[in-house]
Amino acid sequence: MAFESETKKLQDALISCKVPDIGKAVNEAHEAGMPADEIINVLGAAMSDVGVLFERGKLFLPHVLSAAAGMKNAMSTLDEELKAGAGSSQAKGTVVMGTVEGDVHDIGKSICSTMLQCAGFEVHDLGRDVPLKNFSDEVKGGCNYCGMSALMTTTMTGMKVVIENFKAEGIRDKVIVMVGGAPVTQAYADKIGADLYGESASETTKKASAIASD
Amino acid sequence: MTEYYTRMGDGKRVTMTKEQIMNDLQAGTADAADMAGIPSLNANELEHIAEIIMCQDRVVGVSPGNEVILSYDIGQLDFTGDNGNSGNGVDMGRLEAALLHERALGADTFELAHSDYSIKPVKPVISMEMQTMEEIQAEVVAPFFYGAMPNQGLYYAPDGPYGNPADLMREFKIEESMQQSELASAHVTRDIEYVATRLQAAGSDGFNFDTTGSAGDADCVGTLNGVKLLREQCPEAYIQVGFAGESIMGIHGSIEFEGQVVAGMYPHQYVHIAEQAGANVVGTVVNTNTSKSLAFNIARAVTFIKESVKTSNIPVHADMGMGVGGIPMCETPPIDAVSRASKAMVEIAGVDGI
Numbered sequence: 001m002a003f004e005s006e007t008k009k010l011q012d013a014l015i016s017c018k019v020p021d022i023g024k025a026v027n028e029a030h031e032a033g034m035p036a037d038e039i040i041n042v043l044g045a046a047m048s049d050v051g052v053l054f055e056r057g058k059l060f061l062p063h064v065l066s067a068a069a070g071m072k073n074a075m076s077t078l079d080e081e082l083k084a085g086a087g088s089s090q091a092k093g094t095v096v097m098g099t100v101e102g103d104v105h106d107i108g109k110s111i112c113s114t115m116l117q118c119a120g121f122e123v124h125d126l127g128r129d130v131p132l133k134n135f136s137d138e139v140k141g142g143c144n145y146c147g148m149s150a151l152m153t154t155t156m157t158g159m160k161v162v163i164e165n166f167k168a169e170g171i172r173d174k175v176i177v178m179v180g181g182a183p184v185t186q187a188y189a190d191k192i193g194a195d196l197y198g199e200s201a202s203e204t205t206k207k208a209s210a211i212a213s214d
Numbered sequence: 215m216t217e218y219y220t221r222m223g224d225g226k227r228v229t230m231t232k233e234q235i236m237n238d239l240q241a242g243t244a245d246a247a248d249m250a251g252i253p254s255l256n257a258n259e260l261e262h263i264a265e266i267i268m269c270q271d272r273v274v275g276v277s278p279g280n281e282v283i284l285s286y287d288i289g290q291l292d293f294t295g296d297n298g299n300s301g302n303g304v305d306m307g308r309l310e311a312a313l314l315h316e317r318a319l320g321a322d323t324f325e326l327a328h329s330d331y332s333i334k335p336v337k338p339v340i341s342m343e344m345q346t347m348e349e350i351q352a353e354v355v356a357p358f359f360y361g362a363m364p365n366q367g368l369y370y371a372p373d374g375p376y377g378n379p380a381d382l383m384r385e386f387k388i389e390e391s392m393q394q395s396e397l398a399s400a401h402v403t404r405d406i407e408y409v410a411t412r413l414q415a416a417g418s419d420g421f422n423f424d425t426t427g428s429a430g431d432a433d434c435v436g437t438l439n440g441v442k443l444l445r446e447q448c449p450e451a452y453i454q455v456g457f458a459g460e461s462i463m464g465i466h467g468s469i470e471f472e473g474q475v476v477a478g479m480y481p482h483q484y485v486h487i488a489e490q491a492g493a494n495v496v497g498t499v500v501n502t503n504t505s506k507s508l509a510f511n512i513a514r515a516v517t518f519i520k521e522s523v524k525t526s527n528i529p530v531h532a533d534m535g536m537g538v539g540g541i542p543m544c545e546t547p548p549i550d551a552v553s554r555a556s557k558a559m560v561e562i563a564g565v566d567g568i
Contacts, residue, residue, distance in 0.1 A: 056249060057478045060431075060464020062388050069386045106367065107429065107463065110380030117384060125384065127372075153545055183543050185224050185505045199505060 003034045007042050014046035014070060015053070017063040022070025026077060036078035043071050047118060051202045054115075061111060068118035091122040092212040095145040096138035098130035099181075100158035105151035108181060112147065112201040119205045121145070121212075135162045139175045145208060147178040156183055160192040176211055180204055218268045221551045223511050224504040225544030235264050235509045242506070242513030249461070250480035252521040255513060255562070263516065263558050267509055273553045276560050283567035285454060285495065285531050286315060287424045289327025289361055309350050316356045322567075325361035325422050326350060326413075332365040333402070334374075336409045344416035351417040357452060360413040361422035364406065364440070366433035369398040376401070379430075379465055395466040399436035406440025411447050420452030420494070428458035430465030431477040434484075438471045438491040445492025455488040456497025456533055457481070460518055481522035489528045495567070498522045499533040504543050508551050512540035512558050520563040531567035532559045 006029035013025035022043075029039050050067045053059040075082065097113045099105055106128045113125040124138055135146055146166075150156035159179050166172040178196040179189050189197035196211070198204025217229035230238075239260045247254035255263075266274060276282075286292075290311030295301025306314070308326060315321035326347055328336050336343055343360070351358055370378040376398040382391035410421045421444060427434035434457075441453055462484060464477030471487050479487070481498040488496040500515035515532075519539075523530045537543035540555035559565050 057461045057464075057480075060467035060477045061383060062392060062464070062467040065383045065386060065388050069388070072386070106378075106380065107465070110384075114380070114384055123384070125381075153543070182501070182537060183224060183504055185222075187226070188224075199503070 003029065003032065003038070006032050006034050010039060010042045011046045011049075014043050014067050015049055017050065017059065017066040017070075019066055019070045019073065022067070023073055023077075026074040030078065036081035039074065039078060040071075040082065043074055044120075047071060048206075051115060051118075051205065055200060055202045061114065064118060065114065068114075071118070092120045092209060093145050093176075094122045094124065094143045095147055095208070096124045096126060096135055096143040097147040097149075098126035098135065099128035099149045099151070100155050100162070101129055101132050102158065103150050103152050103155035104128050105149070105181075108151065108201070109147075109149035112149065112180065112198070112204050115201040115205040116147070116208060119209050121208065132158055132162050132165065136165050136169055136171065139166065139171050140169075144174060145176045145178060147180070147204070149179075150181040150184060153183045156181065156188065159184075159194065163193050176208070178204055178208060219270070219550075220267055221508040221542050221548060222504070223502045223506050223508070223542050225542035225548060225551070228507070230507065230509070232264060232268060235267055235507075236260065238507045238509035239263055239513040242510035243517045245510075246460075246500075246514045246517035250482065250518060250521070252480070252482060252517065255517055255520070259516075259562050260513065262562060263509070263512055266554050266557050266561075267512070269554075272550050274557050275553060276557055280560060282560050282565060283322045283529075283531070284320065285323045285422070285567055286321050286325060287361055287422055287456060287497075288331060289325045291327060291329065291331060294329075308346060309353065312350050312354050312358060316354055321356060323357045323359060324354065325359040326418075327361045331361070331363055331424070332368055333362045333405050333409055334365065334368045336362060337405060340409060340412050344412055347413055347416040347418050357419040359420045359422045359452065359454070360410070360418045361424055362409070363425045363428060364402050364423060364433055364437040365425070366398050366402050366429035366436060369401050370394070370429075374398065374401075392466050392468075395430070395432035396469065399432040399439075399469065402433065402436030403439040403443065406437065407443045407447075410440070410444045410451075414444070414448040414451050418451075420454065422454040422456065424456050424497075425458040426455055427462045427476075430463040431475075432466045432469050434462050434476050435469050435471045438487060441488075441491040441493060452495075453493045454495040454497060454531070455491065455493040456531075457484055457488075457499045460500040481518050482525045485522050485526035485528070485530065489526070493528060495529045495531055496522075496526060497531050497533045499538050500540070502537045502539075502541060502543050504537075508540065508542065508554065511542075512555050515540040515555065516558050516563045519559060519565060523564045523566070529566035532563065532565045534559060534568045
C-alpha cells in the first residue's frame with residue numbers, strides 16, 4: 001500500500017485530537033507526495049472513528065472539535081490542490097438546525113450541529129425555542145437540510161407543523177428533513193413524513209453524509 | 215407461540231414472545247456492560263426480569279418486607295405541573311402537596327420546590343422560600359428538604375452572563391469555551407452555597423440536588439463543590455445528589471473534582487465523587503431509549519444501577535420516572551411499566567431506595 005506510514009501517522013494524529021500533531025502529520029504526508037484528496041479522505045475516515053469514540057464516551061466534545069479544527073486547517077493548507085482536483089473542500093450541504101418552539105433543551109441539538117459541521121456541512125444553528133416559521137425562512141434562504149430536535153413529548157409535534165409548512169409553501173422537495181431527540185422515534189419520523197431519523201448525533205451525521213454522497 | 219403484552223420505550227403497547235423478550239434483555243445488558251466496562255447480568259437475573267415482564271397482572275410489586283424508601287424530587291410540581299413537565303395539572307398549595315405526599319401517598323421524604331425548579335431563580339425569592347420552609351416544617355413529620363436543579367444552562371447565554379460553550383466550540387474557540395464553563399461552574403457553586411445554607415437556617419432537613427450534570431461535566435463539578443461547602447457549613451444536613459444521566463457529558467472534557475476528571479463517569483464511578491463531596495444519598499440514573507423495548511431498557515438500566523449499588527458506600531436511590539430507569543418516556547408513564555421497572559430495580563439491582 002502506497003503511503004502506508006503517512007496514512008498511519010495521519011490516523012493516529014487525528015485520533016489524538018491534538019491540532020499541532022494533525023498539522024505536522026498533514027505536512028509530512030504532503031511533503032512525501034501523498035495527494036491532497038487522499039490526505040483528506042484518510043482524515044475523514046479517522047474522523048468517523050473519533051465520532052464512534054465520542055459516542056462510546058471515550059472522547060468528549062472538545063476532543064471532537066480539536067480533531068475537526070485540525071481537519072479544517074488541513075483543508076485550508078491543501079486548498080489550492082483540492083480546488084485543482086475534485087473540489088472536495090466544498091460543503092456537503094447547508095443545514096438549518098434548531099430545537100423547536102416551546103422547547104429550551106439545547107445540548108443534544110448543539111452536539112449534533114457540531115458533529116455535522118465536523119463532517120463537512122455548513123450549519124446554521126438557530127438555537128433553541130426556535131419559532132417554527134424560521135425553519136421555512138432558512139430553507140428559502142438556501143438550506144437544503146433541516147434538522148429539528150425536541151426533548152419533550154409536548155413540543156415534538158412542532159416538527160410536523162414545520163413539515164406541513166414546507167408543503168404549503170412549495171419547498172418540501174428542496175430540503176431533507178432530519179428529526180431527533182429523546183422522545184422521537186423512527187415510527188414518529190415516518191408518521192410525520194421526515195426523511196431521516198437519528199437516534200444519536202453520530203447516527204444523524206452518518207445518515208446525512210450518506211444522503212449527501214448519493 | 216404465546217405473546218406477552220409489554221411496551222416500547224416511548225410507551226407504545228406491543229406484544230412480544232418470550233424469545234424476543236430474552237433477546238432484548240440480553241442486548242440491553244450487553245450494551246450497558248460494554249459501555250461502562252462492567253459485568254452484564256447473568257442468566258438467572260435475565261430470567262427473573264423476563265418473568266416480571268411476562269407477568270400478566272397489570273401492576274406488580276415486591277413481597278412484604280422488601281419495600282424500599284421512596285424519596286421524591288420535583289416537590290409539588292408532580293401535581294401542579296401540567297403534562298409539559300410530567301405533572302397532573304391539579305392546582306394546590308405547597309403545604310397541601312407536602313401533606314398529601316406524606317399522609318396519602320406514603321412518601322418517606324418530600325421537598326419544597328420553586329416552580330422553575332432551578333437554583334438560580336430561587337436567589338431573588340430566598341426570603342419567601344425560607345418563610346415557607348419554616349411554615350411547612352411546623353406541620354410535616356417526614357423529613358422535608360428543599361429541592362432544585364443546579365441547571366448550569368441558565369448561566370450561559372442567552373440566559374446568563376457566560377458565553378455558551380456549544381456556540382463557542384462551533385467557532386472553534388475551544389479554550390474560551392472551557393474557560394466559560396469553568397466560570398459558570400464556580401458561579402453555580404456560589405449560588406448553591408447562598409441558597410442552600412439559608413434554607414438550612416430556615417429549618418430544612420436537607421437538600422436534594424436534582425439532575426446534577428445536566429449541562430455537562432462543569433455543571434457536575436460546580437454542584438459537587440457546592441455540596442462540599444454545604445456539608446462543611448451544615449454538617450447535619452441530609453444531602454441527596456441525583457445525577458442527570460448514565461454518563462457525565464464531557465462538554466468541558468477535562469474539568470476535575472478532587473483531582474478526578476468527571477467527564478465520562480458512569481454510575482458505578484460517580485457514586486464515589488458524590489460521597490466525597492458529602493452526599494448522604496446518591497441518585498443514579500439511566501436514560502431510556504424510546505426506540506427500544508421495555509425489556510431492553512430495564513435490563514440496561516438494572517445492569518448500570520446494580521454495579522453502582524455494589525460499589526457505593528452510601529445508599530443508592532435509583533431515579534425511576536418518565537424516561538429514566540427503564541421507564542418509558544411519555545406524558546404519563548404507564549403503571550404496568552413503572553411497577554415492572556421498579557420491581558426489577560429492587561429485586562435485582564438491590565437499590566436502597568427509589
